[in-house]
Amino acid sequence: MTLLPPLPHGRVRPVVRAPAAVLTRRAEDVDPRDPEVVQLAADLLATQRVSPGCVGLAAPQIGVGWRLFSLDVTGHPKTRSCHGPVVLANPSVVAASRKERGREGCMSVPELTGDVRRATQVLVAGVVPVTGAALTVETDAFEARAFQHEIDHLDGLLFLDRVAGAHGLHARSVYL
Amino acid sequence: MSLLAVTVIGHDRPGIIAETTAALARLGGNLEDSTMTILRGHFAMVLLVSADVRAGDVEAGLAVLTVDGTLKVTVREVPQEPDVAPTGATAYLLSVHGADRPGIVSAVTAVVASGGGNITDLSTRLTGELYVLLAEVDLPASADAAGLGARLARVADSLGVEVSLTPIDSDLM
Numbered sequence: 001m002t003l004l005p006p007l008p009h010g011r012v013r014p015v016v017r018a019p020a021a022v023l024t025r026r027a028e029d030v031d032p033r034d035p036e037v038v039q040l041a042a043d044l045l046a047t048q049r050v051s052p053g054c055v056g057l058a059a060p061q062i063g064v065g066w067r068l069f070s071l072d073v074t075g076h077p078k079t080r081s082c083h084g085p086v087v088l089a090n091p092s093v094v095a096a097s098r099k100e101r102g103r104e105g106c107m108s109v110p111e112l113t114g115d116v117r118r119a120t121q122v123l124v125a126g127v128v129p130v131t132g133a134a135l136t137v138e139t140d141a142f143e144a145r146a147f148q149h150e151i152d153h154l155d156g157l158l159f160l161d162r163v164a165g166a167h168g169l170h171a172r173s174v175y176l
Numbered sequence: 177m178s179l180l181a182v183t184v185i186g187h188d189r190p191g192i193i194a195e196t197t198a199a200l201a202r203l204g205g206n207l208e209d210s211t212m213t214i215l216r217g218h219f220a221m222v223l224l225v226s227a228d229v230r231a232g233d234v235e236a237g238l239a240v241l242t243v244d245g246t247l248k249v250t251v252r253e254v255p256q257e258p259d260v261a262p263t264g265a266t267a268y269l270l271s272v273h274g275a276d277r278p279g280i281v282s283a284v285t286a287v288v289a290s291g292g293g294n295i296t297d298l299s300t301r302l303t304g305e306l307y308v309l310l311a312e313v314d315l316p317a318s319a320d321a322a323g324l325g326a327r328l329a330r331v332a333d334s335l336g337v338e339v340s341l342t343p344i345d346s347d348l349m
């Protein structure tokens with residue numbers, strides 16, 4: 001079963017880097033059936049796929065303040081539950097529990113990583129672009145972390161806002 | 177524009193950072209990277225500041241901090257280091273703990289250095305008899321992490337301390 005609706009051909013878009021106002025404002029709800037929203041979903045997935053090691057991308061990261069993201073943790077060694085490629089509009093975290101610390105990087109903050117505590121069990125709700133169907137996803141481990149990171153982007157939050165302690169920020173030594 | 181390393185060390189109290197950075201701002205200095213912590217109650221800070229001012233003038237500007245004799249300030253010019261190029265290195269967390277005795281840090285870090293490891297972050301704490309060392313180590317792709325781990329285990333054994341070397345992977349989202 002795939003959660004992915006049929007999408008048009010996606011275009012690779014440039015990724016916005018912090019500091020940028022679009023990354024720190026709450027993004028706006030969208031109409032999931034709007035063709036522009038559908039195209040943006042395709043563009044997010046296309047841009048994410050050409051970015052090595054990138055498991056998710058939120059619309060503000062390509063300069064659009066809409067509540068929409070793409071995500072795909074397939075094949076990542078820390079993945080347990082996996083829903084394959086996902087695009088989700090107007091999402092929110094409904095329930096979250098069992099926090100663990102992990103080190104995150106972000107395409108929009110390319111030279112730093114940070115130690116961030118995130119829930120390892122989450123329930124996420126949103127709507128599917130194209131169909132507009134309501135969707136809830138229950139997941140864990142790495143996919144749960146990725147959902148929280150992307151939804152944070154839609155709330156205008158970067159991992160920098162969640163670093164666990166003043167010495168939890170690191171130079172990114174490994175470039176993919 | 178020169179790059180200045182400013183160190184401030186001494187008795188901790190509220191306001192040291194505010195006073196230091198206000199003085200630097202008056203001199204037109206721009207803060208780049210900095211780190212600060214408390215070591216056994218001592219305030220310890222290093223700031224890298226870019227400024228159009230000579231080190232001696234900055235030290236004079238910071239003299240206000242040292243008048244009561246509880247803080248020591250040094251300022252010296254340092255070269256601009258090139259941006260870190262993509263290295264392909266893998267980061268590891270080195271953890272050492274056990275009964276305190278002389279030479280733990282030197283013995284352990286000598287093994288790290290001989291294995292090609294570069295320490296990028298280090299903190300040590302002594303509480304009672306317990307000594308704890310945590311370090312982040314970059315190992316180049318060519319290094320033998322398993323071999324380094326084995327050599328660290330032998331040295332730790334001879335020191336009577338526990339050691340672990342575990343990869344720290346960061347994930348791009």
Ligand SMILES: [Zn+2]
Binds near residue numbers: 108349
């Ligand atoms: Zn991100």
